[in-house]
Every structure is written in C-alpha cells, then in structure tokens.
Amino acid sequence: xxxxxxxxxxxxxxxxxxxxxxxxxxxxxxxxxxxxxxxxxxxxxxxxxxxxxxxxxxxxxxxxxxxxxxxxxxxxxxxxxxxxxxxxxxxxxxxxxxxxxxxxxxxxxxxxxxxxxxxxxxxxxxxxxxxxxxxxxxxxxxxxxxxxxxxxxxxxxxxxxxxxxxxxxxxxxxxxxxxxxxxxxxxxxxxxxxxxxxxxxxxxxxxxxxxxxxxxxxxxxxxxxxxxxxxxxxxxxxxxxxxxxxxxxxxxxxxxxxxxxxxxxxxxxxxxxxxxxxxxxxxxxxxxxxxxxx
Amino acid sequence: xxxxxxxxxxxxxxxxxxxxxxxxxxxxxxxxxxxxxxxxxxxxxxxxxxxxxxxxxxxxxxxxxxxxxxxxxxxxxxxxxxxxxxxxxxxxxxxxxxxxxxxxxxxxxxxxxxxxxxxxxxxxxxxxxxxxxxxxxxxxxxxxxxxxxxxxxxxxxxxxxxxxxxxxxxxxxxxxxxxxxxxxxxxxxxxxxxxxxxxxxxxxxxxxxxxxxxxxxxxxxxxxxxxxxxxxxxxxxxxxxxxxxxxxxxxxxxxxxxxxxxxxxxxxxxxxxxxxxxxxxxxxxxxxxxxxxxxxxxxxxxxxxxxxxxxxxxxxxxxxxxxxxxxxxxxxxxxxxxxxxxxxxxxxxxxxxxxx
Numbered sequence: 001x002x003x004x005x006x007x008x009x010x011x012x013x014x015x016x017x018x019x020x021x022x023x024x025x026x027x028x029x030x031x032x033x034x035x036x037x038x039x040x041x042x043x044x045x046x047x048x049x050x051x052x053x054x055x056x057x058x059x060x061x062x063x064x065x066x067x068x069x070x071x072x073x074x075x076x077x078x079x080x081x082x083x084x085x086x087x088x089x090x091x092x093x094x095x096x097x098x099x100x101x102x103x104x105x106x107x108x109x110x111x112x113x114x115x116x117x118x119x120x121x122x123x124x125x126x127x128x129x130x131x132x133x134x135x136x137x138x139x140x141x142x143x144x145x146x147x148x149x150x151x152x153x154x155x156x157x158x159x160x161x162x163x164x165x166x167x168x169x170x171x172x173x174x175x176x177x178x179x180x181x182x183x184x185x186x187x188x189x190x191x192x193x194x195x196x197x198x199x200x201x202x203x204x205x206x207x208x209x210x211x212x213x214x215x216x217x218x219x220x221x222x223x224x225x226x227x228x229x230x231x232x233x234x235x236x237x238x239x240x241x242x243x244x245x246x247x248x249x250x251x252x253x254x255x256x257x258x259x260x261x262x263x264x265x266x267x268x269x270x271x272x273x274x275x276x277x278x279x280x281x282x283x284x285x286x287x288x289x290x291x292x293x294x
Numbered sequence: 295x296x297x298x299x300x301x302x303x304x305x306x307x308x309x310x311x312x313x314x315x316x317x318x319x320x321x322x323x324x325x326x327x328x329x330x331x332x333x334x335x336x337x338x339x340x341x342x343x344x345x346x347x348x349x350x351x352x353x354x355x356x357x358x359x360x361x362x363x364x365x366x367x368x369x370x371x372x373x374x375x376x377x378x379x380x381x382x383x384x385x386x387x388x389x390x391x392x393x394x395x396x397x398x399x400x401x402x403x404x405x406x407x408x409x410x411x412x413x414x415x416x417x418x419x420x421x422x423x424x425x426x427x428x429x430x431x432x433x434x435x436x437x438x439x440x441x442x443x444x445x446x447x448x449x450x451x452x453x454x455x456x457x458x459x460x461x462x463x464x465x466x467x468x469x470x471x472x473x474x475x476x477x478x479x480x481x482x483x484x485x486x487x488x489x490x491x492x493x494x495x496x497x498x499x500x501x502x503x504x505x506x507x508x509x510x511x512x513x514x515x516x517x518x519x520x521x522x523x524x525x526x527x528x529x530x531x532x533x534x535x536x537x538x539x540x541x542x543x544x545x546x547x548x549x550x551x552x553x554x555x556x557x558x559x560x561x562x563x564x565x566x567x568x569x570x571x572x573x574x575x576x577x578x579x580x581x582x583x584x585x586x587x588x589x590x591x592x593x594x595x596x597x598x599x600x601x602x603x604x605x606x607x608x609x610x611x612x613x614x615x616x617x618x619x620x621x622x623x624x625x626x627x628x629x630x631x632x633x634x635x636x637x638x639x640x641x642x643x644x645x646x647x648x649x650x
Contacts, residue, residue, distance in 0.1 A: 188346050189379035193393035194367035207383040
C-alpha cells in the first residue's frame with residue numbers, strides 16, 4: 001500500500017501509447033532487416049578489401065577473417081604502378097565525358113518534354129524510354145558498325161557516345177519527372193519577369209535541380225565506371241583501357257595471385273564509393289522527388 | 295501607369311468555352327477587383343491579361359496598344375501570385391532585382407531600386423535572406439516588392455492573400471491598399487473573398503461561369519445587385535432569399551410569402567401583381583424596433599460575435615439571418631421580431647433572377 005501511495009503519478013504525456021509501442025516494434029524489425037540487407041551487400045566488399053591484405057595461402061585458408069599479417073605491399077605495388085594511374089585516367093576521362101554529355105543533353109531534352117507542348121512529344125518520350133529496356137550488349141554489333149563507320153574505333157568517343165545514348169532514357173525520365181514537379185507558378189513568375197525558355201532553364205530550373213543533377217550524374221558515372229562490354233568492343237589499345245578491362249588483363253597476368261586481383265578490384269571501386277557518399281544526400285532526394293506533396 | 299481594356303475576350307480549351315466574351319474598361323490608376331466563385335474564370339482572365347494564357351478571341355489593350363501577341367515582359371505588367379512564386383535559391387534582394395537583371399539594368403541601379411522598394415515594404419533587414427527563412431506575410435511582401443521594383447504599367451494580383459491566416463490577411467489587405475495609394479498604379483485584383491474585394495477595390499467586377507454578372511463600385515453592388523447571383527455573393531452574411539408572390543395594389547405592393555406573411559416593398563420596383571419573385575433581405579437590415587414591416591418567428595440559433603449577434607429565426611418555414619446589437623437579449627427558442635423598411639427589400643424575378 002505504501003508503495004502505491006508514494007508512487008509518482010503517471011504523466012499522461014510521457015506514458016507510452018500503443019502507437020509508440022507499435023513504432024518501437026516496427027523500428028526493431030526495420031533495423032534487423034536493414035542489418036541483414038547491409039550485411040549481404042557489405043560482406044563481399046569487406047572480404048574483397050581484406051583479401052587484398054592477405055597472402056595467397058591465408059586467403060585460401062581464411063577467406064573472411066582479418067589478415068594475421070597485413071600485406072600493405074599488395075596495395076602499394078599497384079598504386080605506384082604506371083598501369084594503375086593510366087587506367088584510372090582512362091576511366092575518369094570516359095566517365096566524366098559520359099556524365100557531362102548525359103547531363104547536358106538529358107536535362108535539355110527533359111526540359112522540353114516537361115514544359116513545351118509540341119506534336120508527337122509523348123511518342124518521342126516513349127521512344128527514349130524504350131531505350132531503358134535494352135542494354136548496350138543487345139545492340140553491340142550495329143553499334144560497332146556505326147562507331148567504325150564514324151571512325152571512332154579505339155577512341156574515347158567510341159565508348160562515350162554509346163554510353164551517353166544508352167543513358168539517355170534513364171536521364172530523361174528522371175529529369176522530366178523532376179522538372180514537371182517544380183511549381184508551375186515559378187514558370188509564370190519567371191515569364192512575367194522576362195525569362196524565355198532558355199533563361200528559365202538556366203536561371204531557375206538548373207539551380208533548383210541540384211539533387212536530380214547529382215542523381216543522374218552519379219548513376220551515369222557509376223554506369224560508365226563499371227561498363228565492360230562497350231569498351232571491350234570499341235577499344236583495341238591497352239593504353240586506352242579503363243579499369244574493367246584493366247582488371248581483366250590484370251587477372252590474366254596474375255591468375256594465381258588472387259590477393260593481388262582483390263587488391264586491384266578494391267582500388268578500382270573505391271572512387272565510386274567515395275563519389276556516392278559525397279553525393280548520397282542529393283541522390284536520395286533526387287530519386288524520391290515528387291513522391292510526396294512538399 | 296496605364297489603362298486596360300478588354301474587348302469581347304473569349305477563351306476556350308478545345309471545345310469547352312470558359313470565358314464568354316468579356317468586355318471591360320479599367321481606367322488609369324484604378325483598382326479593380328474580379329470576384330466570383332471558384333471556377334468562374336477570374337484567374338484565367340487575369341492570366342490572359344498577363345500574357346500567360348493565350349486568348350481565343352477578342353482584344354486586350356494596355357496603354358492604348360493591343361497586346362494580344364506580346365509576351366508578359368513586353369506588356370509591362372507585374373504579377374503577384376497566390377503561392378508567392380519566389381525563387382527559392384535566390385535571396386530577397388535577388389528575387390526583387392531579378393527582372394531588372396534580365397533586362398540588363400546596371401547593378402547600382404538595381405541595388406538602388408531594390409532598396410527603395412524594400413524601404414517602402416519594410417523589407418530592408420530581410421534582403422539577404424532566402425524565401426525559406428521568411429514568414430508567409432514577409433514572403434508576400436517580397437512578392438509585392440518584386441512587382442514594385444520594375445515600375446510596371448499594371449499590377450495583377452492573383453488571390454495574393456489566400457495562403458495567409460485570417461489575422462495576417464487583414465494586415466496585408468491594409469498594406470496592399472496603402473501601397474496602391476502610394477504608387478497609384480492600375481491594379482487588377484482577383485479574389486473569391488468578397489470582403490477583400492469590397493475593402494480594396496474602387497470597382498468590383500462579379501464573374502460567374504465566364505461572364506460578367508455586374509460591375510460597379512462596392513456600394514453599388516451592395517445596394518443594387520443586378521441579379522440573384524450578385525445579391526447572394528456580395529454581403530456577409532449573405533442576403534436571405536425567400537420565395538414569394540407580388541400582392542397588393544400598384545401603389546403599395548407587397549411580397550406575400552408561403553405562410554401568408556406580407557412584406558412591403560418599395561413602390562418604384564417594377565413588379566406585377568401575382569408575379570413569382572424572390573425576396574431578398576439583408577441580415578443587417580432586419581433590426582428590432584425600426585420602421586417598416588414587422589417580421590417575427592422562433593429563434594433557431596444565436597451566434598454572438600462580440601459587437602454583433604447573428605440570430606437565425608424561422609420565417610415562413612425558412613431560416614433567416616438577422617444581425618442585431620451584441621447586447622440584444624437573444625435566446626434560443628424565444629420569439630424574435632425584426633422590422634425592415636420597404637426600400638431595403640430587394641426583389642428579383644424568380645425565373646430570370648433579374649432585379650426588379
């Protein structure tokens with residue numbers, strides 16, 4: 001009785017409600033699910049990175065554990081090699097050109113589709129969106145013939161142009177959805193202020209579209225960075241090979257030295273992971289833009 | 295400043311006509327309000343004047359020049375939008391000076407004109423802020439500043455106060471009126487709020503289904519509504535409208551309601567004995583103890599608002615609103631009696647809705 005009489009009165013505001021209990025339960029479920037999914041994604045990445053620090057013997061005996069002795073030389077030997085930096089610069093040149101052209105043409109085309117009514121606009125959009133359904137590999141022969149006819153075989157442009165073309169569907173779709181969700185009153189206000197379509201695009205649309213620019217930029221950067229089949233077909237000289245082809249050559253040379261191959265792979269994926277983390281906030285905002293009323 | 299004239303302006307979306315030949319003359323420096331219910335075409339008409347919407351037929355004349363084919367910029371108008379439409383990535387100063395920047399005005403001149411408008415609207419401390427850092431009222435002032443800076447021939451307001459709360463709306467209404475008194479620029483103001491239109495405008499144009507129902511000064515519309523639509527739209531609370539039949543001799547006509555109640559109507563009304571009519575009684579004209587026809591019924595509802603009390607009482611089987619002094623001892627269920635002078639009784643033809 002004493003306990004009851006001296007107990008603190010329950011504060012209605014701080015007492016957990018059934019809604020809060022449900023939220024707590026959902027959170028536990030959410031965290032467990034996310035940890036499992038994250039583990040599925042992260043474990044191979046970490047195993048690859050750690051494998052690069054091991055000797056071949058240790059890699060065979062203990063593929064997932066920490067290395068007993070860290071073999072830093074596996075990484076440093078690659079980093080100080082000329083081949084690594086050459087392939088990195090090739091990948092960078094191809095990826096940056098791809099990103100620049102995809103952003104430029106994708107944004108401009110999407111702006112027209114979002115704001116200008118003209119005959120056949122919807123059919124044209126659908127034509128671009130059909131491109132989403134075909135990976136470059138399905139059209140590799142006609143692509144090769146066209147690039148050869150243009151005299152672009154064994155040049156960066158021979159890789160960049162097909163990548164831009166195949167990235168256009170995704171780019172237009174994302175940009176168009178984003179542009180259409182910008183408030184129409186901004187368009188009216190800008191028109192009254194004296195903007196035409198070009199000025200509205202440059203002064204209003206683009207500055208407000210940083211999240212979607214980051215999203216499309218990163219998606220096309222990663223796509224280009226990981227692209228294997230197009231560079232394989234279009235490039236002949238090893239001096240122009242980007243990293244995916246470099247890995248293939250490297251694996252051929254060190255086919256028994258798996259620890260070196262793992263170190264090389266780790267070093268090639270590192271830039272895209274860094275780029276993703278830098279632009280993560282914008283990418284998520286861009287992909288979810290227009291999903292809910294702001 | 296400039297005059298604005300609309301000549302038989304029409305608008306159709308495909309086969310669907312939304313504006314049916316509107317003609318309107320707005321004088322230089324005049325403040326005109328376009329009012330009407332949602333979907334009546336008032337915003338479409340404003341956007342057509344602005345050049346944001348193409349017109350299907352007719353002519354729009356600003357400052358004695360037909361502007362049908364001109365861009366919004368070339369029409370030299372400025373517009374204030376309901377949602378403010380401020381550029382979120384620009385500061386207040388950049389928002390206000392954007393149109394001058396586009397026209398190639400030198401930076402010192404832009405800064406000077408922005409500062410001048412900011413002083414007028416009390417925005418000086420906010421010039422470096424982004425729109426997201428401003429309150430609703432401040433954003434609307436920036437939107438007005440953006441309009442003032444360019445010194446336009448005509449101001450167009452598209453329901454600029456609709457997004458604000460009631461208190462701020464009253465404050466901003468006063469600021470818009472003061473602004474018009476200061477700059478004297480021709481203004482066209484779209485609103486669905488008849489109080490806003492009455493308090494701000496020199497002249498009100500009432501629109502319904504893409505047609506002008508009536509235009510005139512606020513008091514003309516209030517005192518002599520041309521038809522049932524205007525009578526019901528202008529005034530708050532709305533006019534009571536009851537079915538009746540004309541009775542009495544030509545010299546002293548009256549309206550007889552369903553239960554036999556007779557209401558004297560002014561002898562100058564063009565009515566015929568036996569004519570089916572709608573009788574309009576403004577709540578503020580139904581007062582106890584003044585001259586005129588006495589009307590009585592059971593009190594159905596009492597709504598005190600402070601200075602005044604709204605009494606809803608039963609008259610010939612219809613709820614009728616009367617406005618009485620706040621001190622009036624109104625009581626639910628009690629008998630309420632009010633009088634109305636004959637000249638305050640509005641009469642409309644029941645079929646056509648036209649005022650008689």
